[in-house]
Amino acid sequence: MKILSNTFLFKRITILVSFVIVTLILWNTFTIFQKFKYEERIRMEILGEAQKELSNANLNSNIALPDKIITTNKSIPLILVDDKGEIIYANNLDSIKSLNPKYLQKQLAIMKVQNQPIEIIYNGKNKQFIYYKNSDLLNKLTYYPLALILILILFLGVIYLFFSSNKAAETNKLWTGMAKETAHQIGTPLSSLLGWIAILKMEKVDETYIHEIEKDVHRLNTIANRFSKIGSTPELKKENIVEITKQAFDYLESRSSKQIAFSFYSSDNNIYTKVNEELFGWVIENLIKNAIDAMLRKGELILTIENTPKKVKITVSDTGKGIPKKLFKQIFKPGFTTKKRGWGLGLSLSKRIVEDYHNGKIFVKKSELGKGTSFQILLDKI
Template identity: 75%
Template sequence: MNFLTNNILFKRFAIIISLIIVSLILWNTYIFFQKFKQEERIKMEILATAQKEIATNTDLNANVDLPLKVIENNNNIPMILVNAKGEIEYFQNLDSKKAENPKYLENQLAKMKTENEPIEVSYKGKNRQYIYYRDSDLLNKLSYYPIALILILFLFLSVIYMFYNSNKAAETNKLWTGMAKETAHQIGTPLSSLLGWIAILKMEKIDETYVNEIEKDVHRLNTIANRFSKIGSIPELKKENIVDITKQAFDYLESRSSKQISFSFNTINNEIYTNLNTELFGWVIENLIKNAIDAMLGKGELILKIENTSKKVKITISDTGKGMPKKLFKQIFKPGFTTKKRGWGLGLSLSKRIVEDYHKGKIFVQKSEIGKGTTFEILLEKV
């Protein structure tokens, strides 16, 4: 509980700190932007003063080098000088080729009027001229700076979020693995006791049919316990006859399923060898058969076929159940996904992990049609 509380508090603290950082970045950028904008305004006022100095100077021998230098040094702020009638007399830092088109200059002037107040150039209220200007390209680029910083911060927080999520998933997997191993350990004690009771029943000369069935179920429980004990560890693969292993799982479920389901096991070769973990692979076959039985609602036809190719062994399990749309072919293998009212949606995801991660094979939906049924296919390398 303390760990969860500390984790929640840490996340809230991280969010608050992130918001403070973003706020400070935006505020400082705004202050910097306004200061830079004010400096550009001062530059244009100085330029206006230089322009006025040149325009009002009647002395031909006067030195106007300084005003001219001020005007020439404006090489980054686009500006347009207009007379009192609004006619354009001069412009700077605009595209000279585009400026050949009067429409371009008119559009630029309209934009400048919306961005900044004009600066008046006149002498004793006469010969009025106005300097219009817009923000420099550097200032415009700076306006995107906060967005770039926010995006960087967002990416940084996303990485942190994914990191914590992956840690949480790892902790959850570790918890489930521990629970599975503990379940296997707990089942082992009553199993040992049941084996003893079976021995007593045999000595008491109870009907062997009943004793054999009980023995099968005890063996089944032992298999389940072994499966759970292997979760989280790399299983050992051995060269096995896949036909025998598949038939055992098939026969067990056939004997305990509805008699209204027709079971069919088809194979040409009785011996096909591949590297298997018999307990885990049997789990896959059982999951697929159980899904088929559930899809048929206890009535229909189930066909399991084993085919031998040059390099691979192919197992198909077909049913005459409700089927599924093509868009679900991949989703059904995701953990937690289920179309049933009951169930955790782990059977097919476990089957995929066992076949593809442990046995380096393939499992997929070969075909499915709504109202007609589904066929799953497993491909494994032969040895």
């Protein structure tokens, strides 16, 4: 709980610090933008004075300084117009496009929106106006905070993924610990049951009853072994997949509603592949149990094994309520379930066993609402 509390506190601090950083970035950028804009305004006012000096100059005037001020402006686009609005000349605009009067008028309209014009008065009565746009540097500065915010969002995304993966790892560790503890706890009553079976045999109880009890004890032992393997890489051995599948099929058939018609078909009696017998049997049982639940314990269940040149195809079909196509992938996610009871772990666990441990594939082959569903498993042959 202390770890979770510290993690939650760290997340809140991270969000707060990120918010402060974004605010400071925006404020700092706004301040710099305004400063640059003010400096460009001063430069345009100085340029206006230089233009005025040139217009009032005579043959004896020294025009070197005002001329230099005007010619050194290489960054701020401007248009000089007279008091009637006629364009006198333009500077720092596209030289080819500037030959088109419509282009100049369009640029002039933009300049009128961006900045107030610089007024130049000659001889106390003649007027000219300098209109100008923001420089490229100022325009780039406008997008600077967006770039920084995107970087910050990326940074937060990385932090979020880190915490999510860390949380998932903690959850997996918790489930693994619970599974192993369950296997350990089952071991004690199993040993006791084996002792009681020995006593029953000595008492010469009906062998049929003892045989059924032994089957259930063996089943409990299998379950314990399955849980003990969670979280560790299982050992794969060359096995007859038909025999393993048939064992799981027969066990559930004998303990299911008689209103369900079970059918088992295999193209060959012996098909070999590398599997872990206990874990793969768990997958088959999960698929059969899901099929039984989907049919509300009444219908037809068919399991087929097809031997192809490279793959073994195992298909479990039912005549249940079916699955909407949009849920075909979602049903394999941990925690997803359409049942009122259950934790939604059966199919996700089956997917992990088949795809992560056996390098196979499990998917919904087909499903039709009100008619049934077919799941298929693909495994590599030896």
